[in-house]
Amino acid sequence: MKLYCATTNKGKLREFRLAAERFGGGIEIETVPGLERIEPPEEHGETFEENAIAKAVYYSRYAPGPLFADDSGLEVDALGGDPGVRSARYAGPGATDAENNRLLLEQMRGAKNRAARFVCVVALAERGRLLGSFRGTVEGQLLEAPRGENGFGYDPLFYYPPFGCSLAEASAEQKLSVSHRGKAIEAMLRWLAGGRARAG
């Protein structure tokens, strides 16, 4: 089946497609032609769920089949859960990954408690109606300097103890097998594959 995706972020899209391939079942992830020309809804939610749901419901009106949208970010315990839903724009609107990473390192200078988690919520909707939302998280520790060239976002600062390296040092396959995004999308694909008739 074809599953439409609201993201225009190439890094995320790559991860979604890799996850669908790993899961099997012949699910193809497609973007919606012309989506980048549609005025996006504002992301004012206080939770990843609110933002992912708003995007999925909104964009699903423009898709010929079920569509999912994601919202994700980094929660840092020492910063009271920041940057959270503001992760992508932590250093300001349109901030680059490098600027956001720099600001995070500054905020964390000298912090003893470096526990953090990535959170991803994927929401699934069809013709303007929400079908469900699926959450995945991964727990790690913030490094004091970036490590690795893979991934994107805060990956270079996110040390994942079971791997003994940052998520930017892991391969795409490795990262996806443990990541917030990998878990959220897998939960959605499991639901689509088996649970939909019962859960829906």
Next chain:
Amino acid sequence: MKLYCATTNKGKLREFRLAAERFGGGIEIETVPGLERIEPPEEHGETFEENAIAKAVYYSRYAPGPLFADDSGLEVDALGGDPGVRSARYAGPGATDAENNRLLLEQMRGAKNRAARFVCVVALAERGRLLGSFRGTVEGQLLEAPRGENGFGYDPLFYYPPFGCSLAEASAEQKLSVSHRGKAIEAMLRWLAGGRARAG
């Protein structure tokens, strides 16, 4: 394990306990002592997810273990999805089931399209941190007069075609096996029982 529940609605609590019993695995659903004396968060969300999540995160700070909260309601196609998140207060703050049912019948007088669905979202949180949310729905048709004495809320007006009766004419067991609430709680219990380590 003990699972705490934020609801003070006896009808819902009964359904949650019955669902846990059916599911097995020794999960006991407990209320939080003194919860009714804690100032509740306001329910201003535009989605069931927002309200369920706000309640779960808030009340979980007062519970000694994982706590869930639900938000649920009736979406009527001919009313553009109303009463939706306002189902419990459709006829005004503190409205009774009978008042809400009466208003719904009035609004639907003469409507040809009587398609409606119950939606339930259960959100699960622990010590102020959201673990996930789980959605269940059930599709039906609105009757032109109430039928049956079981259940609560809009059940007497909700005709469920596979049963050939309203949800207020079905037994509690029957209703739970197909209901929005039954499906949402089952999704949460499945996640707790098996998927938590992987999904979490």
